[in-house]
Amino acid sequence: METEIYWKAVRNNDARFNGAFVYAVNSTKIYCKPSCSSRLPKRENVSFFEDFERAEREGFRACRRCQPKNETIGEQTKTVLRVCELLETEENISLEDLSAELNLSAAHLQKMFKEIIGVSPKKFAEIKRLEKFKAEIKSGGGVTDAMYEAGFNSSSRLYENVSEKLGMTPKTYAKKGKNMKINYTVTDCDLGKLLVARTAKGVCSVAFGDDENVLKENLFAEYRNAAIIEESTNLKEYIEAILLNLEGKNKTLDLPLDLQATAFQMRVWEVLRKIPYGETVSYADVAESLGNKNAVRAVATACASNHVALVIPCHRVIGKNGNLSGYRWGIERKKRILENEKR
Numbered sequence: 480m481e482t483e484i485y486w487k488a489v490r491n492n493d494a495r496f497n498g499a500f501v502y503a504v505n506s507t508k509i510y511c512k513p514s515c516s517s518r519l520p521k522r523e524n525v526s527f528f529e530d531f532e533r534a535e536r537e538g539f540r541a542c543r544r545c546q547p548k549n550e551t552i553g554e555q556t557k558t559v560l561r562v563c564e565l566l567e568t569e570e571n572i573s574l575e576d577l578s579a580e581l582n583l584s585a586a587h588l589q590k591m592f593k594e595i596i597g598v599s600p601k602k603f604a605e606i607k608r609l610e611k612f613k614a615e616i617k618s619g620g621g622v623t624d625a626m627y628e629a630g631f632n633s634s635s636r637l638y639e640n641v642s643e644k645l646g647m648t649p650k651t652y653a654k655k656g657k658n659m660k661i662n663y664t665v666t667d668c669d670l671g672k673l674l675v676a677r678t679a680k681g682v683c684s685v686a687f688g689d690d691e692n693v694l695k696e697n698l699f700a701e702y703r704n705a706a707i708i709e710e711s712t713n714l715k716e717y718i719e720a721i722l723l724n725l726e727g728k729n730k731t732l733d734l735p736l737d738l739q740a741t742a743f744q745m746r747v748w749e750v751l752r753k754i755p756y757g758e759t760v761s762y763a764d765v766a767e768s769l770g771n772k773n774a775v776r777a778v779a780t781a782c783a784s785n786h787v788a789l790v791i792p793c794h795r796v797i798g799k800n801g802n803l804s805g806y807r808w809g810i811e812r813k814k815r816i817l818e819n820e821k822r
């Protein structure tokens with residue numbers, strides 16, 4: 480439902496939207512059609528309904544002035560609202576695709592859309608992507624993943640858009656780790672230094688590195704709004720399980736997790752957790768099992784943004800031709816983990 484478009488139509492008494500929806504005013508319990516000339520209500524008192532029956536079921540009465548019942552939506556408005564819907568749900572749909580879908584010439588569609596909505600279909604899609612991006616970031620996801628989920632193609636374009644529209648960079652916008660309490664410890668293992676961190680709910684970071692200080696810095700940067708302290712007592716059990724896993728003695732690493740992630744990352748990570756010990760799949764396989772074989776790059780990004788090495792076994796995802804591709808904690812470690820697992 481296009482509430483902003485609807486609200487704009489109400490503000491403009493736009494009769495072209497009569498029949499597309501009615502708006503109901505909570506303070507007066509009356510509903511109107513978009514073109515009603517009664518005084519403009521406050522935005523926070525207004526709700527929209529796609530038909531008048533629904534407004535009545537919610538206890539609103541028809542306005543006597545504008546008689547909002549039984550309006551029929553105009554063909555053009557109907558088409559344009561359908562375009563809005565397609566632009567929102569179909570990622571990166573082109574004007575040509577739209578015109579084919581709706582059996583209209585691209586030029587005609589473009590003109591009609593701009594006339595009724597006020598911006599071009601391209602601009603509208605861009606605005607929608609930004610909104611989606613903002614919502615993803617607010618829900619705690621990483622910038623890159625939010626970017627893929629919102630359908631942006633390249634990060635440069637994203638930054639252009641965001642700094643222009645939000646007045647700040649995506650990193651300023653994210654509030655990672657806010658209200659979280661984390662404790663962590665660093666220990667030695669066969670692959671160098673191992674950092675494990677947890678919240679009250681579960682493990683939030685498992686990372687390998689060469690330098691203890693770098694590992695700490697990364698943790699603090701990743702959850703920079705969290706309260707973080709070094710404390711190992713309630714991590715012993717987890718560390719033991721992880722070290723045993725590295726030695727090949729504990730093949731299922733089923734630790735409780737507390738991860739901040741976007742819906743898409745979560746879906747990818749769920750798939751990764753199902754890859755059995757000692758086996759590998761390709762990024763394309765993961766994309767396909769998510770029902771979107773074109774999402775290979777987004778899958779690779781989600782793997783690269785894994786916070787918990789081994790627990791979410793992103794090391795078991797490799798390139799289609801068998802090359803190891805990347806690993807957040809170093810390709811050499813990925814190689815050694817996989818060799819250990821195959822033994």
Ligand SMILES: [Zn+2]
Pocket residue numbers: 510511512515516517542543544545546
């Ligand atoms: Zn009215």
